[in-house]
Amino acid sequence: MVHTCCVSGCTVRSHDRKGKKMENGLSFHGFPAWKQREGAKLSELTKRRRMAWISAVGRPDIKFSNIPRYLKVCSRHFHSGKPSYEMDELNPDWFPTLNLGHCEVKATTSDRHARKLTRRHGSAVEGQAANTTVDQQVGEQVTESPEEVNNDNTAAEAVGEEQVGEADEETPGEELSKAANSGEEHEPAAKRQQLECYWCEQRREEINRLLQENRELRSELSKKQLDADFLKDDTEKVEYYTGLPCFVILLSLFNTVRPFLPASKDLSQFQMVLLTLMRLRLDLPVQHLCHLFNVSHKTLSNAFADTLDVLYARLKPMVSWPERHCLQAAMPPRFLETFGDRVAIIVDCFELGRERPSNLKAQAQSFSRHKGRHTMKYLIGVTPHGSISFISKGWGGRASDKHITENCGLLSNLLPGDVVLADRGFDIKDSVGMMCAEVQTPTFTKRRRQLDAKDVEDTRALAQLRVHVERVMGCMRNKYKMLHRTTPIQLLLPCEGEEVTRLDKVVYVCCSLLLCPALGSVAMVMKLVCHSQLTDKR
Template identity: 25%
Template sequence: MTGKQKKVSFQQRTDSRSNHHCCVPFCTASTRFNSYLSFHTFPKDSELQKQWVVKIRRDNFIVTSTSRVCSRHFIAADLLEPLTPAGRRRLRPGAFPVLFQWNNYTIPTPRPGVWERAERPPNTDLTEMQTDNEDDDPLPCHEHDYCVSNEPAALDLSLNENEELREEISRLRKQIEDLTVNSKFCLERFSASDDDIRFFTRFASHAHLMGFWNQIEPATHNIIRVTRARTVEKTDQVPHSASATVLQPIDEFFLFMNYLSLGLMQKDLAHRFRIHRSTVSRIINTWANFLYTVLGAVSIWLDVDTVKTHLPDVFQDYADTQIILDCTELRCQTPNSLLLQSEVFSNYKSHCTFKGLIGIAPHGAVTFVSSLYQGAISDKEILKQSGIVALLDPSMAIMVDKCFLVEDCVPCKVHIPTFLSKRAQLSRSEIRTSQSIARLRVHVDRVIRRVKEHEIFSTVIPLSITGSINQIFTVACLLVNYQNGPLVKAWANNG
């Protein structure tokens, strides 16, 4: 058959009662509207069937008993005559469709090989030599000594060049590694600068940070990752391995510490770490829950003997002090609901707040953290609901600010500054007592200030993260025990 295109002749079907459609893309032929075409089932041979699927360009196509390819996609030579007794047209064994809309229903012309495409000039010299020597002896074969080695000087020069090239390759590889690290926003990039580590994570140094990481790293293999996918139990959590991100676990932890320490917006973190904003949100929630679980599993409440063992000398006049308590408030976004506004509005801050209770041992370690409550709640009510009363016994004493009127709800002694109680002034001993308690109680304010060095608490907390703010606040308080040294250098030997 000559010509650029090979046409296919279609014959009218004798039986069009069935209703079949061609499964080839862009082909709308069907037995209902076209009785000139025949419709052929896929071959039973698996290899030939796969070849049909490839030819019709149907990825992941599942062949069924009703799948058909019409005769317009086969060349005329593949359509056998005569028809079957039932009036059906048969295909030549091994035939497959080759005519489609994307090749304009023409038979693809095989591409010529390299030697056929390239134009080569005739080798006239070799032709003349062969003609001249047809009747003579064969051309002499020149002898070559393939075992002759190079000169020593040339070998030395080659070795020197190879060594220089190796050194150049090593130097370039080192430059590529440095550029790769410096272009990524990750922990490794700042590992050489303790100032940067302090700025981004609030840990005193890189060694300090890695010491903390080595404690929690084994537990990261069982981390539960917050994700939009739902498990069989219909929860919003799946194992870490099932939803791993492009970041390494240590860099996910570094991202969370950036969020906590600098209060960065999630979009900013997404640009820094080159990931999607929704991924940043899931990483933050995942690590807030993970650290809340891991750090919360460590008992921070100290027994009486341990507290007395580490008691600083300045507490000798109040040696029975077990814990110093104070409340702190975090400003939050004002809710639209007036009822919610009345619950979270703080008269002390004149703003909507979340309120929590923090307690430290006399040597400065955080030993108690309550959940966050609405800002309208009183300090006394927080102490009752926080659960700390159950940890106290008559042999202990607590030290509080003068606003904590809790003598009637704790089973132990309370060290509290003296009130005037409608008197004109305090006595000299009462003034000294109040001043000494104030000097010691101020250390809980210093711990709270360390907690609020995490810049996320210096801004108005949006209501969108209220579901995880309790975990974030607790983690920030517990991290104070790991991020910093003793409150007072003189207490270093005692703490």
């Protein structure tokens, strides 16, 4: 069907004169309907929109009650090329606004009044000059006959009557113009200037009011946006949303990773870091985060993945094996009393729930008898003063503690004379004995057999010291709620070009963030900068 734009002066057609459709990229849209049976609010809104369309088209033959369906408006008259949603009344495309071929802007009453005053003031000045000239001519022509003088007076009176008649035909626009109509010729210039200043003052007050309202709305909007200003000078918000103790450490972390973050059209770099920390900390649903940051699901997922990669690469050096002299210098007194200065690490394993895989072999490898479900197991090592010094990759829940310890690379960091504190499930004395290191585990006995007094004291002392690793694991799991969830299969797939999974990176980043408050922002930044320089040199 051939469509033609109904706007006055618009010659856009959908087909040429031969009936062939033109590929001009334009579309045609009909007038909106008046929806009277869907509620009073929608009825009033659609009525206003229909009237706005009729007024914008500007054709007197188009009536509100009967608009034919073949009357269309082309996309040239909309900013986005199509009408907006009917509920979005503030959108400029709520009705046609472009290339309408007419202008509905009319002069205001005050403008007409000002022009009228100017015209009448000019007429009064010209009349006074004419009267002065006539008086001079009358004084000079003393010999003029009385009949000629009477004829001149009669003509002047006729001209005066015409002016009075024209003045009576004009109607004032406002009360101020009514007051000005009486004795316009004798009104002083100061009073006219006072009237003009009154209108200028009214306009100036309205402009100032709108500017102040705009500033207040911008201030309220900035408080609602999730950015640096939202968290600045509010330690409680920083700790709740990110898990970090203060805004200074958050800003130091952001400045460390900012040069390596990719650019995004919809999110700033600070918002990318903030949404990643919020997801780790609070485990908010992705759809909820999309509404908070006003982005699509794909944009948010890509931003989380990219930021997680940068945090993993830059914060991984935080989890490092300390030198022996550093351990001995910071050895707590309780460890010195029991084992001297030989304790190097306290090890334990923790498990994270995962989705059930479809492959039978993967199901057998990931099922944990201890938890009674499918899990991923990680080995964690803690120094005597409480910092995390080792994290293994993820293993299936069926893997034993001994198997993980012997194959995760932990034993290669031990030195002769080191003492390792572990639970009774870590039966690795034979493996560690080859390196001249010692493993201390609680004494394990069969049922119905009592321990000796010495074994009881040794086991109690070991349990009191080994509990530090459980406190660290509990703190990490309580602070970052994402470690409580059942991990989807997508996070268990190896990253492209790497041997670690997305879940491994999540665990590494959570452990590294747990160390940030302990080391301090300045020390953390210096350590990461030094590591970056060494990496660049290599």
